[in-house]
Amino acid sequence: MTVDAPAPISTLKDLKAALQLAIGLELSTIPVYLTALYSLKEGHNTDVAVAIRSVVMEEMLHMTLAANVLNALGEVPCTAPVDFQSRRNLSPIPAYPLESPLVSGIGKLDLRPLTPEAVAGFVRIEHPLHGAAELADIPLSSSGYRTIGQFYNAIDHALGDRTVCPDDAFEPLRQVPGSAYYGGAGRVIEVTDRETARQAVRTILDQGEGLPEEYLHEPAKKVTDADRLGSGWQMYSHYARFREIQTGRRFRTDQLAEDPPAGAMLLVDYSAVHPALSVPRNFHTLGSSEAAALDAFDLAYSELVDDVYLAFARRPRQVSSPPVADPGRDRPTLQPAVHGMYALKIRAITLMRTPNPAAPGRTLCPRFAYVPPGGDRDKLVQDVATMRGLHR
Template identity: 70%
Template sequence: MTEPTRITDLKDLKAALQLAIGVELSTIPVYLTGLYSIEEGRNTDAAQTIRSVVMEEMLHMTLAANVLNALGEVPSPEPVDFQDHRNLSPIPAYPLDSPLISGIGTLELLPLTPQAVDSFVRIEHPLHGAATLSDIPVEPGGFRTIGEFYDAVDAALSDPAICPDDIFAPVRQIPDSDYYGGAGHVIEVKDRATARAAVLKIIDQGEGLPEEYLRLPAKTVTDADRLGSGWQMYSHYARFRELQTGRRFRTDQSADQNPEGSMLLVDYSAVQPALYTPRNGESDGSPEGSALDTFDLAYSQLVDSLYRAFAGEPTKDVDPLERNADRERPSLRRAVHAMYALKNTAIALMRTPNPAKPGHTLCPRFSYVPPGGDRDKLVQHVEGRGGQYR
């Protein structure tokens, strides 16, 4: 079997962490499309499961950004060079075939269907559904699995020859107080130990789960992985396996078994029949095209907001629950609020009939349009249509 790719210098380590932010981002639209397709008030257990995973993916992005900042590099959506790969974009475009991680397969935007849930499980499985690691082909400078990728990041962080002790500094750190809505905590990175702890948290909660963890109790939960409500945030893989099989894990079962606990029924008929169509140039000028453009603009601005937060750009955070609500702080909270606001636009799309495909509705494209000429055109078009689909 080909030896795993190793990260051997600081330049590649920084590029890998830029791409790690993108790896975590790439799963969020996949899960949100399934979540937003659920009819209001239906499949509440499935919705809670998917929502909890999405919020933890936001945590993982933040952890990777904190590590990158501590190494003196500002998180950026710009393409990077890594190993034999040139101009790898951290920002996903769907359908996505990762040039970095071969085993993950094609990431598609689908409503909540058995096929979609199968893809959730494949993403979070340590081997992405393969029987053995050797069954997964790999390109030079790439990785078979997300776990292999994070192992290489952790190994590089552990090596003083790659990142000496004096390179770590607690700069542009997102504080734990800015994260909410999911399990786990933001780790502010100040040294090698906290950098590795941040990467380990990503591995433990979700993608990167070591294969041997499948033989541990499926509902392994630490105090750090509980919500105040008592909701147990065990691994993403185990949570999605419960959706896939329609049953909860018993507390005495391991993650590699079929769940045999209480029923967790998913009604796939209570889902909007959204059909994804990729962005293809400028809008066709139709009301439906304008609605899709409005969503793409909102999503692009959300991604920009996340990166501004990760880059430590302060904003006035007006929070009536805080005494010093007018202070300047990193804007992660605003970005999270924007993600929640995006839900309404997505739901409106998924209730709009697709004129080109009878029996289907529109589907959010989660198409990122970079700032510049194309973004300016998109803004002008959306504003020219009144800023929303009417």
């Protein structure tokens, strides 16, 4: 069945907006994967943890690549909503449960511990057609894109079109260097021109959710030089890694990605997982120790997101409105944000060991609720300080 192609990105303004949203699209999967990762009880599911952690780090790489392309076009990555084509006020920052404003095929993104349902969701996200047999089987929402691959291909085509993106649009400023990234496969590409911009976008397409449908007919354990780590690990596609977790089996080297894994056993123990359950931000009352812990996590997460965007902007100032370019200033790196992610793990594990008063037999779950700088952030800071004082 013939499927109408999405409307092309036809202006430089929309291309920049698409890249802002691409950064947010990559960010949107990270809390979903981290919630499952943090739910694993210590000493269990070690191979599962390695696989999920590696994917998270590569999603960070994809955010960085999209940010470098945006920076090279003279636009600073920021958390403020954008207008894209006919859609207005689209936030690049996810709020869960999330229905993607861009891609209808990925469905709803929920925060949940490692369960068979959660892993099935991971596989759906990373599948070239998001689990559908054909592109036409994916309902087309107002987003205009059925798959992540369609969205990134639209960006790639716009970058290659000189009427949309002229040669003089590129300003190789504020590039996050390769030394700022570690912990996963791939490398940061510093974008200086059209060729390196398209190379960065194609890296995202090849490594993660934007894989073409043809990938399913290729070897599941297809590995490039960029996918080989110094430790000896070979990081094949996100889809293949999650299929192995889903089935509890490794892919054999002679298998295709569309095949069910039939190699060595991969131990996945769903009983060795904290039974976390996500609750809305308004479920608590002031004075609750559970509320204090949840709010403190949201504050730490909000500050972490700010750190990431500040590193992308290469300037230490507020990110809710784009700063003016100043390549001569001291430039922060991504390392504080990466370290902040590990610090966030301690808070998350503490939450997941805390009984959930809204659901007997379950524990608290991180909400990964981003609160933008301003009045709401100030109130959150005050609430956290007040609750800490009450529960000393």
